[in-house]
Amino acid sequence: xxxxxxxxxxxxxxxxxxxxxxxxxxxxxxxxxxxxxxxxxxxxxxxxxxxxxxxxxxxxxxxxxxxxxxxxxxxxxxxxxxxxxxxxxxxxxxxxxxxxxxxxxxxxxxxxxxxxxxxxxxxxxxxxxxxxxxxxxxxxxxxxxxxxxxxxxxxxxxxxxxxxxxxxxxxxxxxxxxxxxxxxxxxxxxxxxxxxxxxxxxxxxxxxxxxxxxx
Amino acid sequence: xxxxxxxxxxxxxxxxxxxxxxxxxxxxxxxxxxxxxxxxxxxxxxxxxxxxxxxxxxxxxxxxxxxxxxxxxxxxxxxxxxxxxxxxxxxxxxxxxxxxxxxxxxxxxxxxxxxxxxxxxxxxxxxxxxxxxxxxxxxxxxxxxxxxxxxxxxxxxxxxxxxxxxxxxxxxxxxxxxxxxxxxxxxxxxxxxxxxxxxxxxxxxxxxxxxxxxx
DNA sequence: TATAGTGTGTTAAAATGATAACAATATTTG
DNA sequence: CAAATATTGTTATCATTTTAACACACTATA
Numbered sequence: 001x002x003x004x005x006x007x008x009x010x011x012x013x014x015x016x017x018x019x020x021x022x023x024x025x026x027x028x029x030x031x032x033x034x035x036x037x038x039x040x041x042x043x044x045x046x047x048x049x050x051x052x053x054x055x056x057x058x059x060x061x062x063x064x065x066x067x068x069x070x071x072x073x074x075x076x077x078x079x080x081x082x083x084x085x086x087x088x089x090x091x092x093x094x095x096x097x098x099x100x101x102x103x104x105x106x107x108x109x110x111x112x113x114x115x116x117x118x119x120x121x122x123x124x125x126x127x128x129x130x131x132x133x134x135x136x137x138x139x140x141x142x143x144x145x146x147x148x149x150x151x152x153x154x155x156x157x158x159x160x161x162x163x164x165x166x167x168x169x170x171x172x173x174x175x176x177x178x179x180x181x182x183x184x185x186x187x188x189x190x191x192x193x194x195x196x197x198x199x200x201x202x203x204x205x206x207x208x209x210x211x212x213x214x215x
Numbered sequence: 216x217x218x219x220x221x222x223x224x225x226x227x228x229x230x231x232x233x234x235x236x237x238x239x240x241x242x243x244x245x246x247x248x249x250x251x252x253x254x255x256x257x258x259x260x261x262x263x264x265x266x267x268x269x270x271x272x273x274x275x276x277x278x279x280x281x282x283x284x285x286x287x288x289x290x291x292x293x294x295x296x297x298x299x300x301x302x303x304x305x306x307x308x309x310x311x312x313x314x315x316x317x318x319x320x321x322x323x324x325x326x327x328x329x330x331x332x333x334x335x336x337x338x339x340x341x342x343x344x345x346x347x348x349x350x351x352x353x354x355x356x357x358x359x360x361x362x363x364x365x366x367x368x369x370x371x372x373x374x375x376x377x378x379x380x381x382x383x384x385x386x387x388x389x390x391x392x393x394x395x396x397x398x399x400x401x402x403x404x405x406x407x408x409x410x411x412x413x414x415x416x417x418x419x420x421x422x423x424x425x426x427x428x429x430x
Numbered sequence: 431t432a433t434a435g436t437g438t439g440t441t442a443a444a445a446t447g448a449t450a451a452c453a454a455t456a457t458t459t460g
Numbered sequence: 461c462a463a464a465t466a467t468t469g470t471t472a473t474c475a476t477t478t479t480a481a482c483a484c485a486c487t488a489t490a
Contacts, residue, residue, distance in 0.1 A: 009447065015414035019393065033467060042395045045467090046449060053469060061468040062456030078414055079421045086413075093315055097308035098409060105393070106410050109417070147420040150413070172420035174413055178234065178320070180257045188419035192412055194313060195321050197405060198301075198365070198389055199230035199293055202324070204403035205362040205387035206294045224477065248437060260437090261479060268439060276438040277486035431490100438485075445478070451471085458465075 006054040013051055014078050016041050021071040033064040080108040085144050089161055090153035091116040091124075091131060094176060098150060100126055109148075113140050134164075141168040148172045155179035162189075221269040228266055229293050231256050236286040248279040295323040300359050304376055305368035306331040306339075306346060309391060313365060315341055324363075328355050349379075356383040363387045370394035377404075 020040045024032055034045040041048070052058055052070075055077050059065040075081045088099050091114045099111055103126055111129065116122055119131040132140060140146070149170045153161050158177035165173060172188045175181055178196070183189055235255045239247055249260040256263070267273055267285075270292050274280040290296045303314050306329045314326055318341055326344065331337055334346040347355060355361070364385045368376050373392035380388060387403045390396055393411070398404055 007447065011418050012411070012415045014418070015411040016395075018414070019411075035467080040395070044449075046451095047447095049468065050448080050470090057469060059468050060456065061454065062458095062466055064467065077418075079417045080414065084417050084420070093308075093312035097312040100308055101409065102413065106413065108414065148413075148417055172416045174416050180255070188416065190412060190416050192407070192409065194316065194407065196227070196230040196234075197407055198317065198321065198363075199233070199295065199323065200227045201387045201389050201403065201405050202294045202299050202363055203226050203229070203292075205299070222477065250437080259479075261481095262477095264438065265440090265478085272439060274438050275486065276484065277436050279437065433489085434487100435489100436485100436487080438483105440483080441481085443478100443480070445476100447474105447476070449472105449474070451473090453468105453470080455468080456466080459463085460461100 010051045010054055011078075013041075013043060013047075014074055016043070017048065017051075018071065018074045018078065018080070021067050021074065024067045025071060029067055031064045032067050032070075034059075037065075075108075083108060083110045084148055085110050085112045085146050086148045086150065087112060087137075087140065087146050088114040089116075089134075089137070089149060089151045089165070090177075091119075091122055092152060095150075095152035096124065098152065098176075099124075099129065103129070112144050112146065115140075137164055138168045141165070141170065146170060148174075150174040150176065152176045225266045225269055226293075228256075228258060228262075229289055231258070232263070232266075233286065233289045233293065233295070236282050236289065239282045240286060244282055246279045247282055247285075249274075252280075290323075298323060298325045299363055300325050300327045300361050301363045301365065302327060302352075302355065302361050303329040304331075304349075304352070304364060304366045304380070305392075306334075306337055307367060310365075310367035311339065313367065313391075314339075314344065318344070327359055327361065330355075352379055353383045356380070356385065361385060363389075365389040365391065367391045 017037065020037060034048045037048050038045040056073070058070050058073050086109050088095050088111060091099070095114065099114055102109055103111055113130045113132050115132045115134055115137055117134055119133045122131055124131065147170060149165050151158060151161055151173060155177050158175065158179050159181050162173060162181045162183060166183055166187055171186060173181070173183070173190070175189055175191050176194065178193050181189060232252065235252060249263045252263050253260040271288070273285050273288050301324050303310050303326060306314070310329065314329055317324055318326055328345045328347050330347050330349055330352055332349055334348045337346055339346065362385060364380050366373060366376055366388060370392050373390065373394050374396050377388060377396045377398060381398055381402055386401060388396075388398070388405070390404055390406050391409065393408050396404060
């Protein structure tokens with residue numbers, strides 16, 4: 001089960017498959033075909049089969065996929081077979097919303113702490129959540145061997161926060177700050193810049209051709 | 216200046232260029248080369264030139280791009296030359312965070328209203344923001360000819376909300392609900408499922424090869 | 431006003447990703 | 461138990477996207 005050579009586009013679809021499987025298992029569905037999976041996910045059946053083929057052969061020809069078995073395999077492939085420890089840096093409104101959302105809806109991750117420059121001014125109703133000052137960052141990361149971080153800090157401090165994270169062993173960052181950040185080769189950054197998503201969406205809201213310019 | 220044939224991947228980079236140009240103009244930089252733009256954005260210079268070429272020729276050979284001129288062109292291409300009217304459906308923590316963020320940081324859009332099933336229980340410190348009940352949706356959309364919506368509602372009601380939006384003329388939807396939604400051909404949906412982003416990130420946090428299974 | 435230098439725009443090649451076709455294998459049915 | 465049906469896994473084809481190459485245009489300078 002090699003993980004190395006799967007395209008990014010494939011990896012981004014795996015959690016979608018996982019979610020559908022979770023839902024099917026809750027409904028006591030035991031066998032599922034790629035065609036039905038296709039209807040549930042919106043991806044084509046061919047694409048689903050090819051995506052899974054990057055990691056192995058998990059189905060039975062003529063029958064389909066066992067939902068529980070495929071789920072187990074996907075969990076292992078994605079790396080969710082053990083709960084992943086995560087930190088959130090920046091506990092403004094977005095950081096708070098993301099934290100709350102994942103604590104309640106994402107059983108595969110464990111947000112072990114959040115960080116902010118002035119933790120004493122903040123409070124939260126999220127149970128068991130610790131709000132740390134930035135000075136505590138290295139200590140907490142090292143203690144729990146945290147590899148994954150979400151950052152929702154202002155653009156002008158994003159790079160310094162990222163440097164701090166990387167220095168202490170973080171290898172994957174979900175960046176909500178509206179700025180490009182530089183990291184070493186071995187660190188993976190995914191930019192989730194919501195302003196940019198919204199702006200590129202506006203492009204598609206304008207139907208058909210623009211008028212040629214008056215010049 | 217045709218807009219029809221530009222790939223999605225290109226369209227998603229345009230707002231990044233725009234942001235960098237805004238920043239350059241604030242610093243009184245008047246001319247910029249694709250190479251310097253490359254350093255600022257993280258995309259290659261070749262890619263930037265090719266991206267722009269989908270829409271026209273905006274630079275001067277031997278010199279570079281005039282920042283203000285290119286900004287104007289990009290605004291027009293993306294459709295940000297007039298402020299875009301937007302609504303947000305679902306005013307939970309995520310909806311609130313997104314609304315606040317765009318009101319304060321995204322001058323190109325105008326969030327004209329937010330909707331929630333129980334608006335009377337909600338309150339906000341965002342100035343000039345109206346919280347409507349869901350019943351008001353058609354009226355508000357039609358009155359302001361709204362084409363763009365963000366939805367942050369629970370998964371189980373997402374499809375019905377989307378149907379309502381589409382029926383009233385919305386043509387572009389930024390979907391934060393963790394579910395697939397079906398829309399007619401002419402409507403564009405961008406899924407911004409933050410759980411999925413996070414889970415696919417975890418894949419990359421595990422360095423190198425997984426152990427082969429004991430089997 | 432020719433020449434060297436710089437940097438765009440366009441065309442060509444390579445890489446990546448998606449779609450389609452089909453052979454292999456299981457299940458069901460008469 | 462043979463034939464028909466269903467569905468995977470794999471290989472081949474096609475489309476898209478990125479990278480590279482280079483001709484063309486402008487600027488500065490002597």
